Amino acid sequence: MNGQQAAQRIVAIKPIGVPTEGRGIDLQVKVTAPASGRDLPVIVFSHGNAWSMDGYEPLVDRWAAAGFVVVQPTHLDSRRNGIGFDDPRFGTIWRVRIADLHAVLDNLGDILDEAGLRGRVDEGRVAAVGHSWGGQTVGTLLGARVLDADGTPGEDFAHPAVRAGVLIAATGTGDTLTPFAAEHLPFMRPDYSTMTTQALVVTGGEDRSAMSTRGPDWFTDAYHLSPAPKSMLTITEGQHTLGGIAGESVAETTDEDPARVALVADAVSAYLLDVFGLDDTAWKDLDARAATSDGAFLLEHR
Template identity: 80%
Template sequence: MPSLRLDQRIVAVKPIVVPAPGRGMDLRVKVTAPQSGRDLPVIVFSHGNAWSMDGYEPLVDRWAAAGFVVVQPTHLDSRRNGITWDDPRFATIWRVRIADLHAVLDHLGDILLQAGDLENRVDRGRVAVVGHSWGAQTAGTLLGARVLDAEGTPGEDFSHPAVSAGALIAATGTGDTLTPFAAEHLPFMRPDFSTMTAPALVVAGGRDQSQLSTRGPEWFTDAYHLSPAPKSLLTIAEGEHTLGGLAGETVTDTTDEDPARVALVAEAISAYLGDALKLDGAAWAALNDAVAAAGDGTWSVTSK
């Protein structure tokens, strides 16, 4: 399969404070970018529960080396903020997460200016959102997915006009099979993908057995199966929830550590976004050819 250039020099700038009135805590972001190049596309990345802008370097560094500018906010649920399940603020964090991504997009020019000369080196017409786990649900709302209330009525439209495409890694599925714990603490985990019209790659692990749902790993493919085209699904047969260790090379809660699996996720998303953002479809075509040639079932790509 194609490999990203890892010899490209990259630079990271943090923290950059983004205006977010009423949030209660400063919204801080990290920007990672290639040191050279112009007309660079942008990825806004939403981390999983408890993580921060300082995680996911195995993904972010590869994307920056491939020519993307990556902006990572730290959401309120980051463990560094100490907001637990029982904190009264936790019930509304899902909304604050979405507002965080909107704030980043609405102030993208200023963020890029504070990160150096990036304001003049990016292509503001090519912006994608990517997220992992809870971050995938957050990113999905900017692609058009909505959250159902207790009666099954779709909530607000949180899509953002600046977003052209996205990728959802280990995105939680529909809310009809939530465990009692999830139903009590995470009632917002009821996505409606029927309105998620933007192009997106869904990445799912074949061994991702969540404690939040009574369904098996197929729960994490709902974002693909229940959303309208154009969509693609990357399924990694032996992948668990961190798909080899996406959040970091020394993360202790990774139970399926596999650097090659992490590289596959990073390269697939880079290739897909290159095609979806109309930059260069060669890497995505090559990846599809590679899976067809391999034919060993370790990973597969389906599109509609």
């Protein structure tokens, strides 16, 4: 990100309600945007387990400063709602998460109106981005499906408004779930063979999940098993929160590194600016930097 972007003032508006049916708890979103500018692209962001619209400021603020309007829903699994693994509602939350993103996309115009941004946004340039469980959620909007116990793909949740996506530390596939995950998170079996929408996959080379018997390569499945075009950014020493993308000094950050967080944030904005045809400079620069990074991060394309 250049100095001009870093100096861009941003504004945040919350909470904004989004209409849903049968959810039990109102769906609310936070909108973060540049204070100025027009024809702004949109990122709809899906948080990881237990987080909310108030997390991930190190990413969201940087994206807004780079010229994006970011819409963050609070999913039912947010810790503020108190729905744990033993709650009978937990088994279907993965579906509610997907419905949340559909509701945001279907009501995007009204959300922007309430945030006072409708005339400044290009609603034809919409991306979906997610971290961890949010990555799997976003994957379904790009065309991925969820395998049932027999290995049969479930329904298609792809959304036509989403032109591109970014999956950060997203669930892998295969019969490699640990006993705990198999019992409590059986939906963590994505089928990426139908994820046709263009996407960037972001992984950590040291991301070892307690949910899978595989190592860090589990998080590369979205790249290797989905149809092109796809790109993958690997942060060689990155762990699951990739330096602390959910927030500064949060408890689950095991590899705190602000520079690593900035790299992830800027890679996402560079990728989306490129695929939206707005500016390819930063994406080309990141490709060049990867070639000379001494292996600190890798960038692949297919």
